[in-house]
Amino acid sequence: MSNIIHIKTIAQVHKALGLPAPMHPLVSLIQIDEKVTRYDYGDATYVYDFYQIALKSGITGDIAYGRNHYDYDQGSMVFTKPGQAQHYSNTGETEDEQGWVLLFHPDLIRRSGLASQMESYSFFSYDTNEALHVSEREKMILSDLVSQVKEEYSQNIDTHTQRLIVSNIELILNYCTRYYERQFLVRQNHNLDLMERVDGILKQYFESEKVVENGLPTVKYLSETMCMSSCYLSDMMKSATGRNAQQYMQDHLIERIKNALLSTNEQVSQIAYGLGFEYPQHLSKLFKAKTGMTPIEYRKSIN
DSSP: OOOEEEEOOHHHHHHHHTOOOOSSTTEEEEEOOHHHHTOOOTTOEEEESSEEEEEEESOEEEEEETTEEEEGGGOEEEEEOTTOEEEEEEEEOOTTOEEEEEEEOHHHHTTSHHHHHGGGOGGGGSOGGGOBOOOHHHHHHHHHHHHHHHHHHHSOOOTTHHHHHHHHHHHHHHHHHHHHHHHHHHTHHHHHHHHHHHHHHHHHHHTSTHHHHHOSOOHHHHHHHHTSOHHHHHHHHHHHHSSOHHHHHHHHHHHHHHHHHHHOOOOHHHHHHHTTOSSHHHHHHHHHHHHSSOHHHHHHHHO
16 A cells, blocks of 8 residues: 655645745745656655645656546646645656646635635536546636736745635636536547446346345446546436436436336335335435326326
8 A cells, every 4th residue: 555645735836846935925836847746746645735736748657547648749627636645656747848837725715705616616526537638719818817816925925925815726627617528528529438437337227136245326426337436426327407416317217117106016115125225205306206196196197
């Protein structure tokens, strides 16, 4: 098992890379250069106490967190949040490397409206192979915004500094939300293929012993079977179908309940247990919430 290195402050990152002390204790923009890419991370796993937004391209080697690795040669953006474990390997320099990493501590945004919105930026929970691919124009827009962040913390700090830094970070995140939505749309055909896999996985699950042994399938089970993070899968499904993963799975379940009600004479309790519900009343509650009728009322209305 590799050694775990806990990085609590942005100043620790600067010191490790041989950079001057950060001009602001809670935020820093680090340009990707020879000094950064030559740093020997070893075989350790790193855990940071702050957010990172990275735009990198032309770098040999990869970075991993969660279950996956991602090769930065294509040029992409990766987002990590405090507490995520990261492991680096095969790092090295190339002639055309470029990019930057924006670091900001949760304390920077704690008293702002952005703090309560951070959970809505689900891409901070994506795996590295679900990175955002940006065009040259998009790179320019984002790079200009991070330059504005640097410009603010490089000046004499006044009463407006923190608000303007946070506003620019929020703007960066909102642009990235737009670009991810574009990426989902561009990959629409690919996403439809993935939806066929989703339907196949759900069909196989409900027709196997897993439903009796483990109960109802979860978003976590589905995402792991698809080799995706739960957040990315849910966002992809919402882009393709208008429903997130939980909603889609519930609708799939409702259709199975309807089929069982109309094609068999089984009691509602039998149907519930056969579909993995722990208690029959849970089926009835979900069914009424989705259809406006109890299972018995639905059966009678059709018959």
